[in-house]
Amino acid sequence: MAQAAFYEGDRRIRLGLGEPVDPGAGEVQLQVSHCGICGTDLHIFHGAMDARVEMPLVMGHEMSATVRKLGTGVEGFELGDKVVVMPLAPCQACPACDAGHSHICHNLNFLGIDTPGAFQSFWTVPAHTLHRIPANLSMKHAAMIEPLAVACHDVRLANLRPGDHVVVLGGGPIGMLVALVARHAGASVIVSEINPYRVELASNVGLEAVNPSETDLIALIMRRTKGRGADIVFEVSGSQAGADIMTELLRTRGLAVIVAIFAHKPKIDLFRFFWRELRLKGVRVYESQDFADAISLAAAEALPLDELITDIRPLSALRSGFEDMEKGGQVMKILLEI
Secondary structure (H helix, E strand, C coil): CCEEEEECCCCCEEEEECCCCCCCCCEEEEEEEEEECCHHHHHHHCCCCCCCCCCCECCCCEEEEEEEEECCCCCCCCCCCEEEECCEECCCCCHHHHCCCHHHCCCCEEECCCECCCCECEEEEEHHHEEECCCCCCHHHHCCHHHHHHHHHHHHHCCCCCCCEEEEECCCHHHHHHHHHHHHCCCEEEEECCCHHHHHHHHHCCCEEECCCCCCHHHHHHHHCCCCCEEEEEECCCCHHHHHHHHHHEEEEEEEEECCCCCCCCCCCHHHHHHHCCEEEECCCCCHHHHHHHHHHHHCCCCCHHHHEEEEEEHHHHHHHHHHHHHCCCCCEEEEEC
């Protein structure tokens, strides 16, 4: 029986019957296996995106699936193929698309936000969004590909080099993945996080993590770099405290990479940017190369993805997943088994 979870506004989630959509030309119908709950889904649940979404909305985009039906004109995929979805639908006509940057299309539609998503048994998507995954990659690990692709994109655009000193501000799922990808690329990484559970989890996966309310992070980085400062700081906390400290941590001509979505415009020390000739780069979502890199890392078991999965629950537990994330305690990534 096809099922789906519907967001109906005012923190309401309804579990009901899903209606499979037959794929049209250039589309594929998927049977969803697993889907992660992400921070964007939580924002929707809180009502922060009610002006954008059309209710009732099926959320979800961090997923794994098998191909169930093929629409006309679809080539390169067969029934039963294991896949993940890069959930972007660019317009292909705006200046960003014309410049080859369709992932930051000016009119970008995001599957699971602007269109129905993967918190349902059967999901019909454009075939161009599909990435095939190897047979040895488990479906639960495949559901981590989308957030891992974010981390791959962030590290790639930072032009990180082996031996770089890197600080990741914020140890949530994306921050942890950024830190792991940066370490895999050869960087010396320190994670700054105030949640004790996340600090311990980072240590358990071999990362050095500190609580900046207990440790003088600036003094620590200056000791490690002999007064030089960090080469790259990834700001993943979305906090004013993160915006404040990132400029203090960087070396001359160091790079601050803004990964987080700031709910309010932060104050930034532009004098420090002038004085030290610092660089600032924004990064958003991912490109096809980043999905390919993420799939390769996951398939090679190069990262401890199991350790980042807090729990696997049925679709009916979506609301409890949101509530546990709200508490901000012992939660990293919750997957739903659809």
